[in-house]
Amino acid sequence: MRRVLITGGAGFIGANFVLHLSKASPADRLIVLDKLTYAGNIENLKALTEGPNYRFVKGDINDAALVDGLFHDEAIDTVVNFAAESHVDRSILGPRDFVETNILGTFTLLEAARKYWLRGEGRPEGKRFLHVSTDEVYGSLGATGLFTETTAYSPNSPYAASKASSDHLVRAYFHTYGLPVVTTNCSNNYGPFQFPEKLIPLMVINALKGKPLPVYGDGQNVRDWLFVEDHCKAIALVLNKGRLGETYNVGGRNEKKNIDIVKLICSLVDERAQKDSGLRKDFPFEGSRSSLIHFVKDRPGHDRRYAIDCSKIEKELGWTPEHAFEDGIRKTVDWYMDNRAWWERILSGEYTEYYNLQYGKRLG
Ligand code: NAD
Ligand code: DAU
Numbered sequence: 001m002r003r004v005l006i007t008g009g010a011g012f013i014g015a016n017f018v019l020h021l022s023k024a025s026p027a028d029r030l031i032v033l034d035k036l037t038y039a040g041n042i043e044n045l046k047a048l049t050e051g052p053n054y055r056f057v058k059g060d061i062n063d064a065a066l067v068d069g070l071f072h073d074e075a076i077d078t079v080v081n082f083a084a085e086s087h088v089d090r091s092i093l094g095p096r097d098f099v100e101t102n103i104l105g106t107f108t109l110l111e112a113a114r115k116y117w118l119r120g121e122g123r124p125e126g127k128r129f130l131h132v133s134t135d136e137v138y139g140s141l142g143a144t145g146l147f148t149e150t151t152a153y154s155p156n157s158p159y160a161a162s163k164a165s166s167d168h169l170v171r172a173y174f175h176t177y178g179l180p181v182v183t184t185n186c187s188n189n190y191g192p193f194q195f196p197e198k199l200i201p202l203m204v205i206n207a208l209k210g211k212p213l214p215v216y217g218d219g220q221n222v223r224d225w226l227f228v229e230d231h232c233k234a235i236a237l238v239l240n241k242g243r244l245g246e247t248y249n250v251g252g253r254n255e256k257k258n259i260d261i262v263k264l265i266c267s268l269v270d271e272r273a274q275k276d277s278g279l280r281k282d283f284p285f286e287g288s289r290s291s292l293i294h295f296v297k298d299r300p301g302h303d304r305r306y307a308i309d310c311s312k313i314e315k316e317l318g319w320t321p322e323h324a325f326e327d328g329i330r331k332t333v334d335w336y337m338d339n340r341a342w343w344e345r346i347l348s349g350e351y352t353e354y355y356n357l358q359y360g361k362r363l364g
Helices: 012-024 064-074 088-093 096-117 158-177 199-209 228-241 258-275 277-282 311-317 325-338 340-348 351-363
Strands: 003-007 029-034 054-058 078-081 128-134 181-186 188-190 213-216 222-227 247-250 255-257 293-296
Touching: 003 012, 003 064, 012 029, 012 228, 029 064, 054 064, 064 096, 078 096, 078 228, 088 096, 088 158, 096 128, 096 158, 128 158, 128 228, 158 181, 181 228, 188 228, 188 325, 199 213, 199 258, 199 325, 199 340, 213 258, 222 228, 222 258, 222 325, 228 247, 228 311, 247 311, 255 258, 258 277, 258 293, 258 325, 325 340, 340 351
Parallel strands: 003 029, 003 078, 029 054, 078 128, 128 181, 181 247, 188 222, 213 293
Antiparallel strands: 222 255
16 A cells, blocks of 8 residues: 655646546555646546545645645655646746746655655665656657657757756656656647646637637647546556656657647537537537638747657556547547536636635635
8 A cells, every 4th residue: 555645636637647546556545735726626536535545635846844744644655746837838928837836846845755765774665756747858859750768858848948857856866865766758648637728628629619729830730649548557557667767758659730630629529519419509500610720820939749759668567558549539529528517617717616615614
């Protein structure tokens, strides 16, 4: 039985991971620490009940006293660090939060682990700090080639630079102090609970509502898409079996141009609305939703292409992406169609009220 601190566990990937681990490893005690920024939504975890195996703590990973208290009181032996500011566009508009959470927040967690885990000689037994990172640290690819674990870091956005910086700190704590760390660098995720500022949920919801679909630049930028469940399984595997001090690239072997994704989403939303009289009544639309596509001003410093070589995790740990993109994207579009209340509450700003209703009295 592990005592796992999962930071950022109310966000998109974090929540999918918490739900996954609670089933895959039911003996573990999961302590979720999340600040509940605009991107954090406690409703994502409503399937879980507080008790011996699960506790939710609202708080900031930068709050050293809170983090130390959790290491002490909960005897944390495992950390999975998802907490981050995650949206590239926001990092261009306001990089400070990215520096504070992604760099200083990770530093605060590393310091707590160093203080509580490295008390004797040598590497501590049964402890592990998994840092969740991104392929964006490697920068941009040309028309060919793949990112491997030895590709030099070359981050281009404030978001990518902040993640790169945190990755370096994690690495340094391994080499300098012997902290038992492991890092994963993953490509673009998609699936349930993704905040509707990111490409796929934004396009699904706007297409349904008949709103413009803003494609940046010429729409030819390439991302390597991975269904979030496959990412969660990779993280769980690295947590159990990854070699300490190593980094593992995780990707979908699934390169797509943005414009092709948006066109596919339009046809899936058209198809779903065709079959569903409720959706047709609430969101009347004539013709094909691809007519909503608009090419808009490009993102500054927009990386052209990402693609991951995930052969290390495949060969060493036996992981492989299980979802074909065609199935994963259909599942995702269906999830957003079937969970309108979830995103309607987010778009109205009401979702923070769920936390107040569930936890307001107890935590003040
Ligand atoms: P997200 O924005 O959906 O969720 C981030 C979560 O972190 C939110 O719940 C938020 O409330 C919480 N948080 C933010 N600042 C905090 C702080 N100071 N203290 C405590 N909690 C805080 O992000 P996501 O897409 O789920 O990404 C999770 C992690 O995975 C990030 O580290 C991101 O860099 C990495 N990643 C994301 C992707 C992707 O495609 N989304 C791909 C590779 C890696
Ligand atoms: O590669 C992993 C990264 O993927 C993660 O580290 C980030 O946390 C995650 O947000 C994601 O970053 P991207 O910038 O690739 O994701 P986003 O969904 O913002 O954009 C995907 C692509 O779509 C990108 O090329 C920009 C483009 N785009 C995005 C939006 C929101 C558009 O063309 N229009 C849009 O409205």
